Amino acid sequence: MAIFNLIYLSCGVVGLLLLAYKIRALRSSWGSPRVVALISTVFFSAFALLCAAPANIGWINRTSGVPNFAALLVYSLVVCFAGSAFALVLYWRYPAAQAWRRVRLIVVGYASIVAAMIVLFSESEVGEERQVDFDTFYATQPTIAVFLFIYLVATMIGCGGQAYHCWQGSCDEAISTRPWLRLGLRWYCAAALFPMMFAVIKLFVLLTNWAGEHGFDVLSTTAPLMASLSMIPLVIAMALPVFGPRRPSPSLWVRRWRTYFALRPLHRALVHVNPAIVLVAPGKHLNPHHRVRRQIIELNDWRWALTPYFDLNVGEAAASLAHEASLTKDEVAAVVEAAQLRVAGSSGGRAREPVRRPAAEIVDGTDLAAEHDRWVRISRAYQHSPIVDAAVAAVAARVDAAGGME
Template identity: 85%
Template sequence: MAIFNLIYLSCGVVGLLLLAYKIRALRSSWGSPRVVALIATVFFGSFAVLFAAPANVTWINWVSGVPNFAVLIVYGLVICFAGSAYALVLYWRYPAAEAWHRVRLIIVGYATVVAVTTVLFFKSEIDEERQTDFDTFYATQPTVAVYLFIYLVATGIGCGGQAYHCWQGARDEAISARPWLARGLRWYCVAALFPVAFAVIKLFVLMMDWFGERSFDVLSLAAPLMASLSMIPLVIAMALPVFGPRRPSPSLWVRRWRTYFALRPLHRALVHVNPGIVLVAPGKFLNPHHRVRRQIIELNDWRWALTPYFDLSVGEAATSLAHQASLPKDEVAAVVEAAQLRAAGSSGRSKPAKHRPASEIVDGTDLAAEHDRWVRISRAYQHSPIVDAAVADAARVGGMD
């Protein structure tokens, strides 16, 4: 029983948190049929799962004083969930006026189902409380059998309709052009398949019980657990269209970390120029976009601080050696810049050099180009023999002077 309580209560709490978030996020849109249908779907689904926990079943039966009253509550919530989920996807796929012609049939139909199942429940002889095996224990009682059949068929139709329309909607040309929305609809489809599978399994077990075959009753106990897990893809489905477009692609995330580690040696080599400007914002330590942005800002600041100490002879030597090596234009610029930074950063900077470079490298205006430029400089700073030779040559000449 403990595992049943854990799963049901956990999924129910997740649903309630999602409900609270949706109510807060959509409070300005109250009155919209889509919003009402969405809130109703999350509300009925969350409380159906929460009240299905054995601990809550015992409490509901005790408070009501009616044996198995929790069954009526939970099954009624599931029926309402199926109907509201079906209505929701119709509002998503069609204009409000067109969808309303179908939605009002759903409202009337599912309200009728709730009324009929309520009458059947109170007409049944179910005096013995059954917390986990109500369906199989009372399956052969005619009024309970009809009650269960109507409940399961209504659930299967509603959630099956949700799955169908979500899948078809994700393939619509207008929606497929918005990939995060299409992904969200596919996850809604997945979420709907859980209660559909639940209804199919329950119907199968119910029919087997009618024919006296009880060996499948264990499936009836597992089916509700599976249905409760639909809350997980439901949360994903609601989150993807909202948060997906705000998140960078995984490939960009990986590229940013690669840029960070490519720049890190140069960043550490120049940090002594002004360590006071190094900053990692709170909560951004594992954000590669923030870390690279700060690296670029700090490297540019240190570069301009070192500019007065750049020596023309270092730049000329690095340029000459780079041309002799037939390096591409971008690599020549990176080697020259790295040599200047190496020489200026290790010079002690007691006074500015007498000679400034004839031309200075201008920071790139494009973010990607700026990243690439600094990565080339960092690699040249670490590994280029031309940088080593140019700096060594300038030091030798300076020593002779």
């Protein structure tokens, strides 16, 4: 009993939290048939799980004064869940007017099933309370047999329809450009498979009971645990389309950290130009996107500050050596920039009289990814390029020779 209580109550509480979130998030859209179907789906699933906990079954039976009334309540909630879930996916796949022509059949059909279940239950002899094995204990009583049969078939059809339409919807070309929505639909499909398999197993055990075989009764007792686990993919399915697009992909997160550490040596080498602009926003220390964005902003600011001190001789020497080494155009630009920054950022570069360069020489990236790549190339050349070392050394030697001649 303890494990049944734990699983049902835990999943039911998760369902209530999801219901509260959806009601709050969709309060501006109340009146929309799609929203009503969504809220109904979560409502019926959450309360079916809560009422199915053995601890609550006993309380419901005592409060109502009707033995096994909890079975009628829980099974009715499950049928309503299956019907609302089926209606929900139809509203997702079709325009509201077109979907309603099908949904009204579901509403009438599933309402009739619940009404029939109430009549059959009231006409049955179920005086002995059975909290866990109600199905197998009363399976051979004709009215309960029909009661269970229509309940299981309705659940199987509703959840099967949900799974089918969710999978078909995820394959539509219309959402091929919305991967989070496609993934969410597939999780909705997975959420429907749990109660559908539950209904299939229970129906199989019911049929074997009619045939006088009770060796599979244990499956009927444990099958509801499988159905309760559908709350997990249901929560994931509802969260993915909302939160998925707001979260960067893990691969992008890793790439941003790699960019951060690639830029860090150059950033540290130039921080003395204006350390006052270095900033990491509160709570963003572990956010690589923010850290890289700040690095790029600060590097560009320092580069503009150093531009008047760029030495054309250094740039020409670096470009010449880079061309001799058959470097690509981007690599040549990175080597020239790195050499200029190294000299301009040194005390010797700052000692010279600044010369304002034309704006055309000050290269700023316009595309974010291109800007990241450009600064990474500059940072690596600044640290490791022998061409930068040679160009800076050559110009320094030329300056020293000129000073000696004087």
